[in-house]
Amino acid sequence: MRNLINIFKNGIIKENPVLIIMLGLCSILAVSTSVVNALGMTLAFSFVLIGSELTISLIRKSIPKTLRVPIFIVVIGSFTTIMSLLLQAFLPDLNKALGIFIPLVVVNCIIIGRVEAFASKRSVIESLFDALGMSLGYGIVIVSIGAIREILGNGTILGYQVFGPNYNPALFFILPPGAFLVIGIEIAIINKILAKPKKVKQEG
Amino acid sequence: MSELQSLMNIFISAAFAQNFVFIRFLALCSFVGMTTSMENAIGMGGAVTFVTVMASILSYVVYQFILVPLHLEYLQTIVFILTIAVFVQLVEIYLKKAVPSLYKAMGIYLPLIATNCMILAVALLNVTENYNLLEATVFSFGASIGYVLALVILAGIRERLKYVQIPSILKGYPIIFFIAAFIAVAFMGLQGIAR
Amino acid sequence: MKNSIDILKLGLTLGLVCLIAGFALSATYSITKDKITEQQRKALVQAQKEIFPDATEFKKIEISETKVGSATLKELYECLNENENILGYIATASTPGYGGNIIFVLGVNSDFSVKGVKVTEQTETPGLGANIAKSQFLEQFNGKTLNDEFVVKKDVKPVTSATISSRSITNGIKEILNFTSKNVKEASK
Numbered sequence: 115m116r117n118l119i120n121i122f123k124n125g126i127i128k129e130n131p132v133l134i135i136m137l138g139l140c141s142i143l144a145v146s147t148s149v150v151n152a153l154g155m156t157l158a159f160s161f162v163l164i165g166s167e168l169t170i171s172l173i174r175k176s177i178p179k180t181l182r183v184p185i186f187i188v189v190i191g192s193f194t195t196i197m198s199l200l201l202q203a204f205l206p207d208l209n210k211a212l213g214i215f216i217p218l219v220v221v222n223c224i225i226i227g228r229v230e231a232f233a234s235k236r237s238v239i240e241s242l243f244d245a246l247g248m249s250l251g252y253g254i255v256i257v258s259i260g261a262i263r264e265i266l267g268n269g270t271i272l273g274y275q276v277f278g279p280n281y282n283p284a285l286f287f288i289l290p291p292g293a294f295l296v297i298g299i300e301i302a303i304i305n306k307i308l309a310k311p312k313k314v315k316q317e318g
Numbered sequence: 319m320s321e322l323q324s325l326m327n328i329f330i331s332a333a334f335a336q337n338f339v340f341i342r343f344l345a346l347c348s349f350v351g352m353t354t355s356m357e358n359a360i361g362m363g364g365a366v367t368f369v370t371v372m373a374s375i376l377s378y379v380v381y382q383f384i385l386v387p388l389h390l391e392y393l394q395t396i397v398f399i400l401t402i403a404v405f406v407q408l409v410e411i412y413l414k415k416a417v418p419s420l421y422k423a424m425g426i427y428l429p430l431i432a433t434n435c436m437i438l439a440v441a442l443l444n445v446t447e448n449y450n451l452l453e454a455t456v457f458s459f460g461a462s463i464g465y466v467l468a469l470v471i472l473a474g475i476r477e478r479l480k481y482v483q484i485p486s487i488l489k490g491y492p493i494i495f496f497i498a499a500f501i502a503v504a505f506m507g508l509q510g511i512a513r
Numbered sequence: 514m515k516n517s518i519d520i521l522k523l524g525l526t527l528g529l530v531c532l533i534a535g536f537a538l539s540a541t542y543s544i545t546k547d548k549i550t551e552q553q554r555k556a557l558v559q560a561q562k563e564i565f566p567d568a569t570e571f572k573k574i575e576i577s578e579t580k581v582g583s584a585t586l587k588e589l590y591e592c593l594n595e596n597e598n599i600l601g602y603i604a605t606a607s608t609p610g611y612g613g614n615i616i617f618v619l620g621v622n623s624d625f626s627v628k629g630v631k632v633t634e635q636t637e638t639p640g641l642g643a644n645i646a647k648s649q650f651l652e653q654f655n656g657k658t659l660n661d662e663f664v665v666k667k668d669v670k671p672v673t674s675a676t677i678s679s680r681s682i683t684n685g686i687k688e689i690l691n692f693t694s695k696n697v698k699e700a701s702k
Contacts, residue, residue, distance in 0.1 A: 140346045144342070184527060187396075187399055189534065191395060191400070196538065202552065204545075220396070221399065285638070290505075291499040291503045295499040302487050306487050392542050396534075
């Protein structure tokens, strides 16, 4: 059980897929214009990640080595399409808000990465906890960015006015540059918190 | 509007006004990862351009001649990504055997390209925007040029960053994102130029 | 030959996975298909009802998607009341805006003046250009005829600091109004 909890916690902090491993950036920046959108994206993402990790882990012993990638693509792609169809049918407003980033979940590096590095090698229950942890890690980042951008850029949170009616929102944050700025700040903060003397991958 | 004007419009919109990196937020992983040197940026840019244009054409053909007649449009995501992955694999195999020098230059980028979200996005947008084959080709080329532009700009800046003092809290990715934010502001100014 | 058996096994495994995936996909598709079509019509149906509340039937006019200047006409409907009289027409169209295409619904009276306009989809700048979707901006088009100029800052008051978005939708409305009045008699024959 301890092992499972560690796997879960791993996805949130130590190996946070976005802030530490730097994956899945596109959807994070594009969809974080409001908390509602960010939550919706997390839902869509988690559905595919959890489904894919579970399925791949279930069949991991029967996957021939040379067929790894095609099978991963078929499984992840199927879950993505199923998720897309369900959203179109039952949550059309969210579907419109997330737009092209729904089908793009299939190329979200986090999913392919976890399926390859974890689910194809570990048990079903471990993969479940990994998927849950990674989903939460992803969710925390996108929702926090979404909250900052919505509060500063629109004066609301979850649609509710935060500041008085005289607040002139700093539109900058809702627009593309704001997204880059906010994630830059978040990474800087988390680097400071984790301040280990480790070399950041791309520098040097 | 003449046909040529409309095509120019599509190209300029894809490359600048609706730049795929700074406005549409696509291909960010390679944007951050492949700009450590100008060489990498240009190599990746060239490879992506080739794959994007070819894969767009392929996906278009598959969509129009297989998915639509069979009413299987809802499978476009999975079919497109498989088409792209297979195409990249074939290119890799072919290059390895036929043009080893080019394989050495471009080879490392190819596996990374399969997960490049811009390529899939372009294929999907060709469908939603109802482009014909010529428009789709121009669109995918425009998108790629915009991508190359983005990479080259950032690579140029990053090469010079090495000689600059950066506060330790900003070292690494944070400063890159701040820079990207300002470039994005510049591109936003271009938004109205294509109608 | 061992190699061909291996390849055959690989092919079969992949085929099996694709088969199962295909089954799951088509099952989901058939379950959601009708709901999806219903959702896609919802925005249009709502706009139709808001613009022509007295209409009881919206009869689709057979016309294919046409480019009208920079705008694109998608669909055209006749709006009939219970006595089968034509109250007016509804056109759905798209026009390129500042940040992408603006999808709108134009209601035209039988005398070819504007009954109402609703914007159903837009990706303009939030807080600025996006305000062209608000009724405070769109109301001013009601009652306009083809004799009006449809020029921003002349007879059309733009959204502050969003001249391009305002111009785009104004232009789109003008072009579609023009097209509808010219072609409606032909098309409904």
